[in-house]
Amino acid sequence: MLAMAFTTTADVEDHAPASAHNVAVERDLLGERLGRGAIRTLEAKEHLFCEGDVASHVYRVEVGHICIYRMMPDGRRQVVDFAYPGDMIGLGALGDHADSAQAMERTIVRTMPIATLRELAQSDTRLGLKLYEALSRELMAARELLFTVSQRTAAERVAAFLLALCRRSERRGEAANEIVLPMTRMDIADFLGLTIETVSRTLTKLRHDGVIDLEQCILVTILKPEALAQLAQGGGEGRHRN
Amino acid sequence: MLAMAFTTTADVEDHAPASAHNVAVERDLLGERLGRGAIRTLEAKEHLFCEGDVASHVYRVEVGHICIYRMMPDGRRQVVDFAYPGDMIGLGALGDHADSAQAMERTIVRTMPIATLRELAQSDTRLGLKLYEALSRELMAARELLFTVSQRTAAERVAAFLLALCRRSERRGEAANEIVLPMTRMDIADFLGLTIETVSRTLTKLRHDGVIDLEQCILVTILKPEALAQLAQGGGEGRHRN
DNA sequence: CGAAAGATTGAATTTGGTCAAAACAAGTGG
DNA sequence: CCACTTGTTTTGACCAAATTCAATCTTTCG
Numbered sequence: 244m245l246a247m248a249f250t251t252t253a254d255v256e257d258h259a260p261a262s263a264h265n266v267a268v269e270r271d272l273l274g275e276r277l278g279r280g281a282i283r284t285l286e287a288k289e290h291l292f293c294e295g296d297v298a299s300h301v302y303r304v305e306v307g308h309i310c311i312y313r314m315m316p317d318g319r320r321q322v323v324d325f326a327y328p329g330d331m332i333g334l335g336a337l338g339d340h341a342d343s344a345q346a347m348e349r350t351i352v353r354t355m356p357i358a359t360l361r362e363l364a365q366s367d368t369r370l371g372l373k374l375y376e377a378l379s380r381e382l383m384a385a386r387e388l389l390f391t392v393s394q395r396t397a398a399e400r401v402a403a404f405l406l407a408l409c410r411r412s413e414r415r416g417e418a419a420n421e422i423v424l425p426m427t428r429m430d431i432a433d434f435l436g437l438t439i440e441t442v443s444r445t446l447t448k449l450r451h452d453g454v455i456d457l458e459q460c461i462l463v464t465i466l467k468p469e470a471l472a473q474l475a476q477g478g479g480e481g482r483h484r485n
Numbered sequence: 486m487l488a489m490a491f492t493t494t495a496d497v498e499d500h501a502p503a504s505a506h507n508v509a510v511e512r513d514l515l516g517e518r519l520g521r522g523a524i525r526t527l528e529a530k531e532h533l534f535c536e537g538d539v540a541s542h543v544y545r546v547e548v549g550h551i552c553i554y555r556m557m558p559d560g561r562r563q564v565v566d567f568a569y570p571g572d573m574i575g576l577g578a579l580g581d582h583a584d585s586a587q588a589m590e591r592t593i594v595r596t597m598p599i600a601t602l603r604e605l606a607q608s609d610t611r612l613g614l615k616l617y618e619a620l621s622r623e624l625m626a627a628r629e630l631l632f633t634v635s636q637r638t639a640a641e642r643v644a645a646f647l648l649a650l651c652r653r654s655e656r657r658g659e660a661a662n663e664i665v666l667p668m669t670r671m672d673i674a675d676f677l678g679l680t681i682e683t684v685s686r687t688l689t690k691l692r693h694d695g696v697i698d699l700e701q702c703i704l705v706t707i708l709k710p711e712a713l714a715q716l717a718q719g720g721g722e723g724r725h726r727n
Numbered sequence: 728c729g730a731a732a733g734a735t736t737g738a739a740t741t742t743g744g745t746c747a748a749a750a751c752a753a754g755t756g757g
Numbered sequence: 758c759c760a761c762t763t764g765t766t767t768t769g770a771c772c773a774a775a776t777t778c779a780a781t782c783t784t785t786c787g
Contacts, residue, residue, distance in 0.1 A: 317718075319636045321632045335620075335625070341625055365610050371617075380579070382627060383577070386627055389563060393677075427766090437743075443768080459752090477561065682734090682735080689736085
């Protein structure tokens, strides 16, 4: 269950074992149909949809990365999820979108009308179940994030974040200890409920402690995975245990 | 959408207009079957299920209140939801429970095996859709809470919490400005990511400011709903707007 | 009633935020 | 190729909000 941490924007395909390649076998109806779906290309910073828009489609990221977030009138922002290639977006939307989705770089998505999705789900109960499970996984991820943000210290949050990215890499069969951050410090900060300064400081501290290496501020090398894992738990003496 | 704040543990019935009474008309299949389902009574502090248990049933609270939470090994706790009469519990569970459900007082629930739920959902596609929507609403609630905990100050969190309870009362046709807190300060604290002391202090401050009244520390009277709403937004000059 | 659990209040401490400046990186145009 | 601009990241000094620790007060319940 812990392995699920942050594993949000559930891919509807079964969670692939490490052996599966990026080009997953599209054996189910949804995958097939999406494969034939319209393609849309987004420039960096372009929005796929915004808070309040009518939820007309679901999407699957093909290339690039998308940041999903919500804003408060006064400018405070909560990043809810980062969608990687293979991830579905917009599954949970009912009526209007409750959040915005913005490309973090040039990004390609496949699109599919919600109406079509509904039809498919009706004709194939197994698909309906899959969707349900995908949503359920999103819920769990959201709660995991809630937990992290609510209960952990800054250091623990950053550690947990890095670990989650590691696991994501592993799951898609990439190098597990070298991760490229497609998001800015600002995105990380708004995801973890911190400021950019704190994120930066924390990363620097991890570097000085020899836990990670940071060359271009976009490339993180995990030197001591155990230390990181330890930190992500209450290992560094966390906070109020009441 | 904002009105959804904290409206978690979605009731599967349509969101009833304010006129609807507690004894909602059970027109759909699920309601009927649950109405005929087995009853289980829990004493205060008794668990309905625990983290890691196999998810065998879904439940609907009939009388009393249930607290849903997750724990870290070191004792830190995150309350994820409070379930009121009419609320469903366990909808999102896949395989094992990711959280624990504990009665906050003597509580009665109706139970229904997940297998039965699956069958029902297969025979009635509309029910499947309803379940999906219920889960989706839970997801939104989780994200709303995430937002609150992550971005708001202590005062704002408590204000938002009280307001959410107000709305809940309203929705079930109860007095909107007198709310009884079925949960302890500890529960509130673990829900909002604060300490009991901070919760207590914040409530005291609200009382001194004449925004609420607090007689038995369990009964909150909202004296200035607008002020509370204002606070819940960034009205009291919130935090880092970057 | 009296014990135990829960809630409040106060004082000291700490974490993380704010503000401000400097360092870097990437891209543009001369 | 270099100066120049712009945007992001890092670093430091200071400050405020929330936690910790500790003591007291209330409520609940046997």
